[in-house]
Amino acid sequence: MSSFDIRNLAPELSFDSTNDTSLYAHITDSNDDSVTILTRVWMNERNAPELLPYQKHLIDNLIDSLEEQSGLVTDEMASSIENKFMSMLYQTEMERIRYLVKSYLRTRLFKIEKYTLELLRNPDYTEIMSSQEIVYARRYQELVESHNHESFLHHLPVAQHKQDEKTAELDMVVSANLEAPVFCKVLDDIGEIHWNVNDSTETTELEKGGTYIIRYQAIQQYLKEDRVQLI
Incomplete structure (x- = not known):
């Protein structure tokens, strides 16, 4: 466009x-x-x-x-x-x-x-969301918690009422998948980049004008610096 x-x-x-x-x-x-x-x-x-x-x-x-x-x-x-x-x-x-x-x-x-809970727990959430979005997120989370409690949680023991439990086997807070693949166009000569995947390191050469499919985490910082654009 x-x-x-x-x-x-x-x-x-x-x-x-x-x-x-x-x-x-x-x-x-x-x-x-x-x-x-x-x-x-x-x-x-x-x-x-x-x-x-x-x-x-x-x-x-x-x-x-x-x-x-x-x-x-x-x-x-x-x-x-x-x-x-x-x-x-x-x-x-x-x-x-x-x-x-x-x-x-x-x-x-x-x-x-x-990602309501994840966003509200982020110490920098005021830099990510507008004031109206923050109000919306808080109210939305209140409604979700109230609905869940009235629907079924009140039938369970009090110890199981938590809606943000996080253990080695379970994480009830939905988080953005930073490992998701994305298409991006490189706006600046970035050169060779390295990022960790599990226990290994991957390398890619990002040339200006090139289009790549790559893990989001690998270009996350470059996106914030306006050196790449998602497409």
């Missing part, structure tokens, strides 16, 4: 006057625009087995821009019949961005529900 700036198709429209608050204004120090960054963040989140850090600045800016641009597009459509076609193009592009934002947030909620 590559982005494009449809202002170039009709520079005479009044949308040019909104350049500073445009959906395509740069919101980071990189050369990529916000929609390109959102697409990459969305793909990484959908393909990573773990919950990645929430991109608050990116999402907040896009949502604010969408709300502002939505009003401008509506006004433009009402002002001139000639501008209706271009306004429809803008609306289509904004719907595409809304889809990416919603899909990104839904993917995160799915992971939060799946």
Whole structure:
């Protein structure tokens, strides 16, 4: 999903006057625009087995821009019949961005529900989840525990009421599988990497522009450094 700036198709429209608050204004120090960054963040989140850090600045800016641009597009459509076609193009592009934002947030909620206890026990959970996601995770866990207790746990001895038991044979806390295979595209010359698998060490050469299928744990740090992208 590559982005494009449809202002170039009709520079005479009044949308040019909104350049500073445009959906395509740069919101980071990189050369990529916000929609390109959102697409990459969305793909990484959908393909990573773990919950990645929430991109608050990116999402907040896009949502604010969408709300502002939505009003401008509506006004433009009402002002001139000639501008209706271009306004429809803008609306289509904004719907595409809304889809990416919603899909990104839904993917995160799915992971939060799946790994609730693991996330809440992570000492860095405030750096991974947004404040709204933290509230959601806590409330979700409360509902799950309450449902389990009312459904069947109250029939069992008190010693068996724990829902987070962890022993050598049993771990009731669902954790992300960091050993899962993922496809990734290398964005930087990383070179030879090594990672441990059971009692052995595996080695792979990661060249810029190359596409690899590899264990997630092996490229986890490079993903955080934006040196690889999941596909």
